[in-house]
Amino acid sequence: xxxxxxxxxxxxxxxxxxxxxxxxxxxxxxxxxxxxxxxxxxxxxxxxxxxxxxxxxxxxxxxxxxxxxxxxxxxxxxxxxxxxxxxxxxxxxxxxxxxxxxxxxxxxxxxxxxxxxxxxxxxxxxxxxxxxxxxxxxxxxxxxxxxxxxxxxxxxxxxxxxxxxxxxxxxxxxxxxxxxxxxxxxxxxxxxxxxxxxxxxxxxxxxxxxxxxxxxxxxxxxxxxxxxxxxxxxxxxxxxxxxxxxxxxxxxxxxxxxxxxxxxxxxxxxxxxxxxxxxxxxxxxxxxxxxxxxxxxxxxxxxxxxxxxxxxxxxxxxxxxxxxxxxxxxxxxxxxxxxxxxxxxxxxxxxxxxxxxxxxxxxxxxxxxxxxxxxxxxxxxxxxxxxxxxxxxxxxxxxxxxxxxxxxxxxxxxxxxxxxxxxxxxxxxxxxxxxxxxxxxxxxxxxxxxxxxxxxxxxxxxxxxxxxxxxxxxxxxxxxxxxxxxxxxxxxxxxxxxxxxxxxxxxxxxxxxx
Numbered sequence: 001x002x003x004x005x006x007x008x009x010x011x012x013x014x015x016x017x018x019x020x021x022x023x024x025x026x027x028x029x030x031x032x033x034x035x036x037x038x039x040x041x042x043x044x045x046x047x048x049x050x051x052x053x054x055x056x057x058x059x060x061x062x063x064x065x066x067x068x069x070x071x072x073x074x075x076x077x078x079x080x081x082x083x084x085x086x087x088x089x090x091x092x093x094x095x096x097x098x099x100x101x102x103x104x105x106x107x108x109x110x111x112x113x114x115x116x117x118x119x120x121x122x123x124x125x126x127x128x129x130x131x132x133x134x135x136x137x138x139x140x141x142x143x144x145x146x147x148x149x150x151x152x153x154x155x156x157x158x159x160x161x162x163x164x165x166x167x168x169x170x171x172x173x174x175x176x177x178x179x180x181x182x183x184x185x186x187x188x189x190x191x192x193x194x195x196x197x198x199x200x201x202x203x204x205x206x207x208x209x210x211x212x213x214x215x216x217x218x219x220x221x222x223x224x225x226x227x228x229x230x231x232x233x234x235x236x237x238x239x240x241x242x243x244x245x246x247x248x249x250x251x252x253x254x255x256x257x258x259x260x261x262x263x264x265x266x267x268x269x270x271x272x273x274x275x276x277x278x279x280x281x282x283x284x285x286x287x288x289x290x291x292x293x294x295x296x297x298x299x300x301x302x303x304x305x306x307x308x309x310x311x312x313x314x315x316x317x318x319x320x321x322x323x324x325x326x327x328x329x330x331x332x333x334x335x336x337x338x339x340x341x342x343x344x345x346x347x348x349x350x351x352x353x354x355x356x357x358x359x360x361x362x363x364x365x366x367x368x369x370x371x372x373x374x375x376x377x378x379x380x381x382x383x384x385x386x387x388x389x390x391x392x393x394x395x396x397x398x399x400x401x402x403x404x405x406x407x408x409x410x411x412x413x414x415x416x417x418x419x420x421x422x423x424x425x426x427x428x429x430x431x432x433x434x435x436x437x438x439x440x441x442x443x444x445x446x447x448x449x450x451x452x453x454x455x456x457x458x459x460x461x462x463x464x465x466x467x468x469x470x471x472x473x474x475x476x477x478x479x480x481x482x483x484x485x486x487x488x489x490x491x492x493x494x495x496x497x498x499x500x501x502x503x504x505x506x507x508x509x510x511x512x513x514x
Contacts, residue, residue: 007143014106015139023102025139030114032135035060039079039086043127046119054120054130061086061129062114062137064166066144070104077103079113080166087128088115099134110140158481159489175485177296177475182249182467184295185269188288194245194271199234201227201251207449208232208388209464210359210441211254214264227253232388232462233449235272236417239460240452247271249467260479261409264488267467274458277390277416278400281461282377285404285412286314288465289375296474304407304476307373311406318380318398319361326368331361337437354438358384370408378403387427387443389415390459406473414463421453 018025030036037045037059046055063081070076073092078085089095090103095117107113114135120128145167157164165172189196204223206213208230218225231248238246249269256262273280289311293300300312317325320332327347334340340360341352349355349363361382372378381401383391389399400416418424428450434442471483481487 004143008141011108011139011141014108015141018106018136018139023136025136027135027137030062030135030137032060032114032116033062035116036062036114038083039063039081040083042086042119042129043084046121046127049119049121049127051121051125052123054118057119058116058132059119059129060114060116061088062112062135064112065107065109066167068107068109072104073100075100075103077107077113079115080169084169087122087126088117088131089120089122089128090131090134095131096133099131102134102136103131106136106139108140108143110142110144111136112138112140155489155495158487159492161486165485171482174471174475174477174483178467178471178483180296181292181470181474184292185249185288188291189247189269189271192245192284194247194273195243197235197238197243197246197248199228199231199248199250201253203228205444205446205448207443207446209252209254210362210443212256212440214253214255229254230268230464231270232464233446235270236457236460236462237449237452239272239274240455240457244274244458245272258488261469261472263468263480263484266480266484268464269467270462270464272417272460272462274460276461277459278379278402278414278461281414281416281463282314282316282402282404285414285463285465286311286375289404289406292470292474302474304473305478307407309374309406311375314375314377314404316377316379316402319365319378319401319403320380320382322368322372322378323361323364326371327364329364331364334360354440356434356437356439358382358434359439359441361385369405369410372405373407376405378405384430386415387424387431388418390418390420409469409473410466411469411473412463412465414461417457417460417462419453419457419459421450424453425450 015025039061042059042061049055061079061081063079066078066080066085068075068077075090077088079088090100092100114137115129115131116133117129117131120130122128145163186196202225204225206226206229209232211229213226213229216225216227229252231250235246235248247269249267251265251267253265255264258264273284290300293302293311301308301310324330329343331343334343334357337356340357341355344355344360344363345352347364347367355363362385365378379402380392380398383397383399386399386401389401392398392400401413402415403413404411418427428443428445431442432445468480468483472478472480475483477483
């Protein structure tokens with residue numbers, strides 16, 4: 001029997017014994033909850049106590065035991081709640097005997113307890129609670145990860161995020177930051193007169209982005225459906241319906257690769273501003289970024305991976321100029337798909353067969369985007385790259401598109417929205433041609449959207465922002481999986497199979513496989 005098996009067996013025995021003593025090891029509630037304070041408030045409130053001084057007031061705390069030590073007549077435990085950790089102390093002369101017996105006989109690390117007692121400071125000045133009453137709220141069966149080695153395997157840590165957040169307080173802070181960012185975004189939208197709406201996640205025709213969708217089936221109508229890759233077309237229909245400023249915070253599903261910056265399921269905020277163009281969108285995006293920075297840090301300068309970044313200063317750089325600046329290529333003269341593939345091959349781009357003249361600029365941009373650290377708007381993309389964007393009045397070969405990059409991350413994509421129904425229909429036809437050439441991310445035609453445009457949509461700017469990318473930036477994280485509480489993971493059986501195959505010995509040279 002392994003060490004963990006012994007621990008589990010011992011804890012199951014304790015649960016049986018507690019029940020024999022009419023003590024519920026899984027409490028329905030904590031009756032003293034209305035009196036409960038969080039650890040950080042107690043530490044702050046009683047900070048003026050002197051060492052070894054005990055307050056005559058009583059406080060109630062509840063949380064998980066992260067560490068304990070008992071010397072019989074004296075016991076200590078570190079109790080972690082949602083706001084921090086506080087020590088609880090049990091002394092035989094000052095703590096009721098039944099509490100001492102309960103603690104010494106039944107309490108283990110990982111258990112969730114409630115205590116009532118007097119705030120005090122120890123000899124070393126540590127803020128503590130001298131226990132007068134003890135309540136077992138949840139008896140844990142499995143032990144917490146080893147306090148020295150912890151969760152070192154990244155796969156296990158992300159798969160068991162509940163343990164990751166328990167033993168690594170800094171991980172939980174990331175999700176507090178995420179929640180704060182969502183709060184700021186909603187406040188920012190409200191301040192700028194946007195109305196929050198909802199669009200379908202199940203769609204009969206997917207659209208609004210260049211991405212491969214997840215496909216499912218509706219039994220009720222015996223028809224195929226797709227999980228939303230973007231809410232764009234529906235939000236623009238809301239503009240047709242008379243709304244001037246709308247936004248949605250929603251999930252997107254894209255059946256594509258998983259890496260440091262991509263997860264098949266992710267969250268975005270997407271907004272549409274009527275009677276505006278992409279210049280207005282850039283101004284609004286910049287203000288949004290400053291609002292988030294000020295709310296989190298009280299200043300617009302942040303630090304990401306050791307680099308100081310000022311979110312109040314933005315550069316505007318046309319995409320083709322950026323490609324010329326970083327790769328020394330002038331692709332404005334690329335004639336056809338064949339030449340595009342030659343350029344892609346020269347620069348080590350994979351899946352050459354899927355490269356076309358239209359998607360080449362986007363693929364080239366991926367080669368140098370990590371070098372763009374200071375806040376930069378890449379602008380004015382070739383018009384063929386986005387069938388939903390409005391051509392520029394200055395140069396009809398370019399579309400009024402902007403893409404903000406900070407610290408090498410694409411944070412959003414946005415443009416002046418195309419509202420010419422005939423041109424939109426023609427662009428959809430161009431996308432169908434692209435699909436036939438092998439571009440799997442080209443959009444299908446949505447004639448209902450064309451019909452909506454025929455009724456008239458005001459000029460507008462639309463902006464789609466990746467929530468996870470924002471959290472990565474502001475929480476100083478380099479992987480998208482660190483900012484999704486429960487990220488998409490490889491199925492366990494596939495993971496185990498790949499591990500077992502990697503352990504197989506390599507065949508000796510000269511031997512034949514049978």
